[in-house]
Amino acid sequence: MPTRPQRTPSDDIFPGVLSAALELMLEEGPEGLTVRALARRAGVAPMSIYNHFDGKNGVIDAIIIDGFTLLGEKAGTTETDARANLIAGSCAYREFALEYRAHYTTMFLHRFVGYSPSPETVAIAFRGFEILAGQVQRCEETGMFVGRSYIDVAQQVWAAVHGYVALEILGINFASDRDRIFYEFIDALIKGLDEPAS
The missing domain is CATH 1.10.10.60 (Homeodomain-like)
Structure with a gap:
């Protein structure tokens, strides 16, 4: 009340x-x-x-900054194996979205009329991408993703994972075992991206 x-x-x-x-x-x-x-x-x-x-926009900034801080803590995984680390980071992204739905929807799914992110908000959002890019770069250093830019691969991974997770957050997920199917999705995605670029 x-x-x-x-x-x-x-x-x-x-x-x-x-x-x-x-x-x-x-x-x-x-x-x-x-x-x-x-x-x-x-x-x-x-x-x-x-x-x-400084009003409503500052509150939105605060949610997004807090969200990317939490996401960084979850997704900044440290598995010894580079491929396993990338998979763990992707799974952590999904876990974050499911655990912190209000943060996630504010960060990625909702649009606010008249809102423009502060420089601090833009910077921390970019650091979120840098975590993923670093995980992909580790894979590249082990001989994966030959002929591909690690930035390009990171963008593809984020787009695919985000699309899957966003559908789940919106209630559009009909998988029989959501955790297992998501893992299989990430595993297949990475295998596909690891194929030689044409």
């Missing part, structure tokens, strides 16, 4: 507003993410959201 707005110390407002924003994203989607609704849910004055986040 919404609590009465109150003055909140600067150090304390961030987690409460972020939590409220994630709840609203899950329950109502982008349309429900307004400063007024956030303030009511977090129990703070609307002006405090403008003061601490």
Whole structure:
């Protein structure tokens, strides 16, 4: 239940507003993410959201930055075998999406009218891609993906994994054993990309 707005110390407002924003994203989607609704849910004055986040756009930035931080922690796998490491990173991407749906949909699936990401948000999003690119580069160093740019392969892997995961998040997944089928999908994808480029 919404609590009465109150003055909140600067150090304390961030987690409460972020939590409220994630709840609203899950329950109502982008349309429900307004400063007024956030303030009511977090129990703070609307002006405090403008003061601490510079408004709604700053809250969206905070969700995305937090999301890519969490994704980096999950996907930055350290398997000894390079191929196994790439598969583990792809599986971790799916696990992140399923565990942090509000973050994932904000990062990749929803569009917010009038929103433009901050330079910090763009930078951390690019670092997310760099993790995957580094995993692919490790594979390349072991003799995989001959004749292909590791950046190109990383883009192909991300596009394929994202498409699969996005469908699952949207409820469009009819696999009999979702974990096993996803693993088989990634395994087949990597095998296909490892074929000599024509």
